[in-house]
Amino acid sequence: MTAVDITPGERKRQRAMVTPEGLELRLELASVGQRLGALIIDLMIIGAITLAAIIGLLLIASAAGRSAGELVLVVFLLGMFVLRNGYFLAYEMSAKAATPGKRVLGLRVAARDGGRLRFDAVFTRNALRELELFLPMSLMLAGPFSGGGVSGWIYLLGLIWCAVFVFLPVFNADRLRAGDLVAGTWVLRAPRQKLLRDMADDGALHRTDFDFTPAQLDVYGVKELQVLEQVLRTGDRSTVRAVADRIAAKIDYARGDAPDGEFLRAYYHGVRGRLESRLLMGKRRKDKFDAA
Amino acid sequence: MSELQLKSQRFRREREADWRRLEAIVDKAEKKSASALSDDEILAMPVLYRSALSSLSVARATSLDQGLIGYLESLAARAYFFVYGARSTPQEQLVAFFSRDWPGGVRGLWRETLIALAITVLGAAVAWWLIGTDSDWFFGFVDQALADGRDPTASRETLRATLYHDEGAEGLSAFSTWLFTHNAGVALLAFALGFAFGAPTIVLLLMNGAMLGAMLHVFFEKGLGFEFGGWLLIHGVTELFAIVLAGAAGMKIGWAVAFPGADSRLEALSRAGRTTGAAMVGVVLMLLLAGLLEGFGRQLIGSDVVRYAIAAATALLWGVYFYGPRPAKVPA
Numbered sequence: 001m002t003a004v005d006i007t008p009g010e011r012k013r014q015r016a017m018v019t020p021e022g023l024e025l026r027l028e029l030a031s032v033g034q035r036l037g038a039l040i041i042d043l044m045i046i047g048a049i050t051l052a053a054i055i056g057l058l059l060i061a062s063a064a065g066r067s068a069g070e071l072v073l074v075v076f077l078l079g080m081f082v083l084r085n086g087y088f089l090a091y092e093m094s095a096k097a098a099t100p101g102k103r104v105l106g107l108r109v110a111a112r113d114g115g116r117l118r119f120d121a122v123f124t125r126n127a128l129r130e131l132e133l134f135l136p137m138s139l140m141l142a143g144p145f146s147g148g149g150v151s152g153w154i155y156l157l158g159l160i161w162c163a164v165f166v167f168l169p170v171f172n173a174d175r176l177r178a179g180d181l182v183a184g185t186w187v188l189r190a191p192r193q194k195l196l197r198d199m200a201d202d203g204a205l206h207r208t209d210f211d212f213t214p215a216q217l218d219v220y221g222v223k224e225l226q227v228l229e230q231v232l233r234t235g236d237r238s239t240v241r242a243v244a245d246r247i248a249a250k251i252d253y254a255r256g257d258a259p260d261g262e263f264l265r266a267y268y269h270g271v272r273g274r275l276e277s278r279l280l281m282g283k284r285r286k287d288k289f290d291a292a
Numbered sequence: 293m294s295e296l297q298l299k300s301q302r303f304r305r306e307r308e309a310d311w312r313r314l315e316a317i318v319d320k321a322e323k324k325s326a327s328a329l330s331d332d333e334i335l336a337m338p339v340l341y342r343s344a345l346s347s348l349s350v351a352r353a354t355s356l357d358q359g360l361i362g363y364l365e366s367l368a369a370r371a372y373f374f375v376y377g378a379r380s381t382p383q384e385q386l387v388a389f390f391s392r393d394w395p396g397g398v399r400g401l402w403r404e405t406l407i408a409l410a411i412t413v414l415g416a417a418v419a420w421w422l423i424g425t426d427s428d429w430f431f432g433f434v435d436q437a438l439a440d441g442r443d444p445t446a447s448r449e450t451l452r453a454t455l456y457h458d459e460g461a462e463g464l465s466a467f468s469t470w471l472f473t474h475n476a477g478v479a480l481l482a483f484a485l486g487f488a489f490g491a492p493t494i495v496l497l498l499m500n501g502a503m504l505g506a507m508l509h510v511f512f513e514k515g516l517g518f519e520f521g522g523w524l525l526i527h528g529v530t531e532l533f534a535i536v537l538a539g540a541a542g543m544k545i546g547w548a549v550a551f552p553g554a555d556s557r558l559e560a561l562s563r564a565g566r567t568t569g570a571a572m573v574g575v576v577l578m579l580l581l582a583g584l585l586e587g588f589g590r591q592l593i594g595s596d597v598v599r600y601a602i603a604a605a606t607a608l609l610w611g612v613y614f615y616g617p618r619p620a621k622v623p624a
Contacts, residue, residue: 020376023345030590057384080472095374108373112562116376119385120393129574130477131484133311165487178487182545183569184562190373193366194318195311198304204296226358233359263600272356273298278300279354 013175013189017114029175030107030187039133041101046087084134088126093119106191112174112184125179132178134161199232203269206262210270216251217267218273225275225289227266232261240264258261301569308349314340316434317368324381326374330358341371398614402515404540404547412536415501416508423509433499433506442507448514455516455523456594472583475531479538479575483545483568490546497539522599526564526590529606531582534575541568541575578610 006157013029030038053076061072091099097117098108109125111117136159179188220228230244244260247253247267255263275285316332317340329337348364355361398405422429427444434443442454480495485492511520544564552560585602593599 011449019345019372021342021345023368025372026365027369035298068549078474081476095325095484097373110373116378116444118399118566119389120566120573122568123573124565127480127569128487130332130480131487132442135484161488178484181558181561182487184563184565190366190369193363194369195308195315195363198301199303200298200357200358204298204301207296222356225356229358269296269298272300276298276300276356279356 012173013228015174019114021089026111028189030105030189032169032175034105034107034189035169035175035177036185038099038105038107040100042087045100046083049083050080053181058159066196082183085126088129089122090128092117092122102187103268106189107187108190109185110188112180112186115186116154121183125183125185128177128179132165132168135263178191196233199229200269200272202225202232203272206266207269209258210255210263211268212251212253212270214274216253217270217289219251220271221285221287221290222275225271228264232264232268235261299358299361300351303347303350303355303361304357307343309618310343311347312341312363314344314371315367315470318374321374322370337371338375341368341375344368344371372436378525382455386547389573393570394574395614395618396404397567397569398537398574400567401537401540401544401571404543405536408536408539408543411494411497411539412501412504412532417507419505420509420581423506430506430510433502441491442510444510444513444532446510451511451514451516452519459577459610472580475535475579476576476581479535479579480572482538483572483575485543486539486545487549488546489550490543493542494547497515497536519596522603523590525603526599527582527585530578530585532612533610534578534582537571537574537578544568581602 013031015029016024016071017025017027018024057072057076063245064072088099091102096103096108097110102108109122111121139236151241168181169175174180176186228243231239241260244255244264247261250252278285313336315339319327320333321329344364345368348361348368351357351361351364419429419433422434423444430444442451478500482493482496485496507524508517508520511517545561545568549557549558550562555563585606589602590599595600
C-alpha cells in the first residue's frame with residue numbers, strides 16, 4: 001500500500017503555493033538529508049578545483065621561475081575567494097537556481113513568497129554560509145588548545161553556539177537554514193518527471209474480453225485503484241499474479257484461463273472509468289470503505 | 293474501441309502535444325539559458341504554461357491517473373519558476389544595482405550606520421584612554437602579527453619607516469590581495485553574526501574600533517599623527533566605511549530578530565535580509581577598492597598631501613553616491 005501512498009514524512013514536507021493564476025501548486029521541501037548530500041557534493045567539487053588549482057599553479061610557478069611567484073599567489077588568493085563565494089552565487093542565479101550538488105538531487109532554491117529569486121536574496125543566503133559552515137569548520141580545525149589563552153570552556157561554548165546554526169534546519173518545519181531565514185528563500189525538491197504511459201490504454205485493449213458487472217466494479221475506491229496502477233506499472237510477475245488472484249476472489253469473478261495481466265488491466269480500466277464518471281458528478285470515493 | 297476510451301484518456305490525448313512542447317522549452321531554458329530560446333518559444337511559453345496549469349486543475353478534478361497528475365504537477369512547478377522567476381538581462385540587473393539597489397540599500401541603513409559608527413568611535417576612544425593610562429593595554433587590542441612591530445615600544449624612526457616603506461614593492465600585490473580577502477571575510481562575518489541579535493556584530497565593531505584607537509595612540513604619542521592619518525585614510529575611508537556598513541547591516545538583521553514589530557519574526561527577518569543584501573554586495577566591492585588603494589595607492593604615493601587628497605576624494609565620492617540627492621523615482 002505504501003507504494004503510492006504519500007508517507008507521513010513526505011506529507012509533512014508538502015507546501016502549497018498559489019500561483020497568480022489562482023491554482024494551488026503542491027511543492028515538496030527538500031529534506032535535511034538531501035540538503036546535506038547536495039552540500040557534500042558541492043564541497044567535494046570545490047575541494048577538487050582547489051587541489052587542481054594548487055597543482056597547476058605550482059607547476060606554472062616552477063616553470064616560470066621566481067619572478068612569476070608573486071603573480072601566481074595573487075591569482076590563487078583571488079581565485080579561492082571567488083570560488084568559495086562565487087560558486088554558490090553563480091549557480092543559484094542560473095535558470096535552474098541550483099548548484100551542481102542540488103541538481104544531482106533534484107533540488108532548487110526558490111523565494112518563499114513565490115516571487116522571483118533576486119540576486120540580493122541569493123547573495124544573502126550565501127553570505128550567511130560563512131557563519132553556518134566556514135566558521136564552525138575553522139573552529140573545529142583550530143582545535144581547543146591551539147588558540148593560545150582560549151580555555152576549553154570558551155571553546156565548548158563556541159561549539160554550542162555554532163551548533164545552533166548548523167542544526168537549525170532540523171528544528172524548523174520548513175527546513176530553513178539561517179541563510180534561508182534571512183534571505184526569504186527555501187529549498188524545494190522539483191525533480192524532472194517523465195510523462196508515463198496511461199495504464200488505461202492497455203486496459204482498453206482487453207476490456208471487451210472481460211465482463212464485469214457494475215457491482216464488481218464498485219468494490220474498490222481511489223486508493224485501491226492507485227495501488228493497482230502502481231502494480232501494473234512495476235509489472236512484477238509474482239505480484240501481478242497475487243493481486244489478480246485476490247481481486248478475482250474478492251469480486252467473485254471466474255476468469256477461467258485469462259492471463260493475469262490482461263485481467264488486471266481490464267479491471268483497472270473498468271474501475272477507473274466507473275470512479276471517474278462519479279468524479280465528474282463531484283463524488284470522490286476515497287477507498288473501499290468509503291460508502292459514497 | 294472509441295466508446296471504451298475514458299474521458300481522462302481523451303483529455304490526455306488532446307493536450308499531450310502541448311505539454312511535451314512546454315517540457316521541451318523548459319528543458320532547453322534550464323540546460324542552456326533563457327537567451328537560448330527562440331522568439332517563437334518565448335512567445336509560446338506563457339500560453340503553454342497557462343494551458344498546462346489549467347490541464348493540471350482539470351486533471352486533479354477528473355483524472356485518476358497518478359502518472360499523469362504527477363507529471364503535470366512537476367511540469368507546472370518548473371514552468372512556474374521559469375515564467376515568474378524570469379529575470380531581466382544581466383546588464384539590466386547591473387545597471388539597477390548600481391543606480392538603485394546599492395545606494396538605496398545603504399541609505400536604508402542610515403540609522404544603523406550612525407550607531408555602528410558611534411560604536412567604532414567608542415571602541416577607539418576607550419582603547420586610546422586605556423593605553424594612555426598603561427601602554428601594556430596595547431597588546432590586548434592589537435594582534436601581534438598585524439602590529440608587526442608597530443607598538444608603543446618602537447622608536448619614532450621605526451614607526452615613521454612603516455608609514456613610508458619602499459621595501460614593499462616586492463610582495464605588494466599579494467599583500468593587498470590577502471588584505472582584501474581577509475577584510476571581506478571579516479565584513480561578511482560581521483553581517484552574518486548580526487543574526488544572533490546583533491550582539492557579536494557590536495563586539496566585532498568595538499574590537500575593530502579599539503584596534504584603530506590603539507594604533508592612533510601609538511603614532512600620536514610619537515608625534516606622527518598627521519602622517520599616520522594620511523597613511524590610514526587613503527584606503528581607510530573606504531575600508532572603515534565598508535566595515536561600518538557591514539556592521540550596520542548586521543545590526544539591522546539582529547534588530548529584526550529581536551524586535552520584529554507587527555510582522556512575524558520570519559517575515560521581519562527576510563525583509564531586513566532583502567534590504568541589506570544589496571548593501572552587502574556593495575561592501576564587498578568597497579573592500580576590493582580599499583584593497584587596491586592600500587596595496588598600490590599607499591605604497592606608491594609617498595606624499596602626505598596627496599594621500600589626504602585621495603582620502604577626501606573617496607569620502608566625497610561615497611558621500612555623494614550614497615546620500616546625495618537624486619532625481620525622483622524613475623518608473624522601472
